[in-house]
Amino acid sequence: MWYAFIDAQRRLARTIAGGTLRNDICGVSTHMPATDTADMANAFSHWLLRSTCAYGQAPPFEIHAVTSNGNGIDVEESVVRSLPAGTLRKFTRVRVAPQAVVGWPVMLCAPLAGHHAVMLRETVETLLEERDVFVSDWADARDVPPDAGPLSLDDYVLALECFLSTAHAHGPPIHVVAVCQAAVPALAAAALLASERTAPFASISLIGGPIDTRLNPTIIDRFATSHTLTWFRNHVIDVVPPPYRGAGRRVYPGFIQQAAIFAAHPERHVRLELAYWSHWLAGDTRAAVQSLRALNEYAAVLDMAERYFLDILRIVFQEHLLPRNAWWVQARRVELNALSRTPLCTVEGELDDITGAGQTHCAHILCGASAPHDRHITVPACNHYDLFTGSRWRDAVHPALSGFWREIEEIGVEHTDQTTQRHTNP
Template structure:
């Protein structure tokens, strides 16, 4: 139970050395002090910056989205807090224009809720997803709070609570003209939330876009899936759950610490990370500042992790990876059975990466087997050739291959609220030029 505290002590012990390494790197770097003129200064600077970046603390990055360019126009963007709950903020990215005609276009565009994963990294991992969606949509995103920052008096947070949060966000935005995009882990609680809302007769979103998620991990199990099944739930309870130390607002809260998750991330591809750090060192010496900066940007995001509430983490291991309750039709949330076949008025698009080593082939597509109430014409599936897990929602493949199909699918299922569509649905219309909005 002292493991987290020992980690914090080690971090505190390392801090002076990392600060010294940072100061030394700056002094010996080109344009630093007179030391930068000495022979071998570039190697000293590079080695110390590498040491600093390995040992430093990585804080939550900013979304840093202040404008969006589309069709030769630039729209200022402001990040707003739309709703704040103890374990999550609902953020809105709102675009502005002083052109009345373009303002009308923006106002007419559909709303999109991006449900970010609560699986170790911050929601800023979806920065590219949000920035791209802002071309043609009003965009909201779930920004999950680091559990160590949530005081214990706020209570616990389970997978059932996650489902309830998604329902709250959908109601807050308004389901009638809303499209929900879930990336990775949240595909499961999002499908549960919409299933429960449909069963109660509540309005449901116009479409669901599910990307690389573990709907049914019995399909093409990956190393990540196997890790969750090779040990009993009690092993996770006793070995990876720790209380938050006294120096945080959530002191005493049981969590799955972010640093353990980060160690798992690194252990999955140690050779790749070692090679990346070696290349960073060499790029600094060669003066290849562009590649060096790309390395900094990637690891500033990759190394910034958060703690997950223990209840939620253990629920996910049990419900999603060990007992497969959703695809087996055995999942009950807060006393209500989760039945995806009750969803009827919501279109469904599933997306998988051909080379995804986190959510294997067929795991996301399994949603179609469960959502039998959705008309065939309102369904679609996309497998992105050559794409890994991150490539389906970030980077060149996302922007050039995936996003156009997501945009067109949303456009085809937007418009005035309708009753559940069980018969033929209208075919996707070609993308309309000048589609920008005030999101």
């Protein structure tokens, strides 16, 4: 179809940009008039690359330090597990001041919905103010050889099972946080682990996830149900061309996802572009760097394997297997009631037009949640992206999650102390 032609355009864009692109896009000055010809060419090159999805690889997280209550905290990034589906990254706080807040780690399940996990960079930075963070960084399907398997939705559920167990092996109990589409495979993986009585997590938090899309369906939900899988296969699936490692793999290309995102939310992209160019032209280079980073992270799209994409459409949007208690993952039934005693927090945005009202909160009923610290949080005047980026995330969502986690941690510490006393004072 179009993949080979679009890829040729990408390579041309990289060639054009290559002659002017510099790593130090805005230099080191905090206020520099935007008059340098090379700097302006560099700014144009970045615009060209992100507009054509032409970056050779996703931007790195590059989180070296964060600030918490006025204390600087160094951060080290490492890869703790790699699978064909993706990588489990760990961001570890080092040289933490004695008075700094130290909570149990968070396992952040990034959505596989067309963006690289780096889109959640701000989310990770905020979480690092109080705790270490694990992140599921999903692979671009164009870079996964076909012989690595179909990369089905089941494969991602199994990958999250593996990641959850790996993260737990690194220390104390973990808090699971799943954003957007990741809520479905994350909840399934948690239920499978809980069914086997090997649940390595202290709580589960679901943020804007489509657990049951039959409730208040959005435009996206209705589009997914009004077209057959054959229609999607014929209209949006393409084949990865050489020389990518995934050559021959059928995928839902990132460039289609970028166009779909822009069509659905043009105001977000325009706002990011305007912020970048206004800062640049005003000579505020530090703000321009921050805006550029946000733009590049938002433009970091990836290819999704055909099998995964069609599985999501069928299982989540058309057959609703999870809320109907009818989903089997490799001969194991996903039984959500296995999570009935696991503390659960669900977060929705009042203005979310991607995940409809009640689609995430319904997890409490489906799981038969009975933990005393369960939370339903609906954030006023909050759209989908505000749930994990920007002021709503920092000022409303994160503080609510932190309070939820601290209550659970206090109970865990009290339980540990009581157990220790019973063993030492029979």
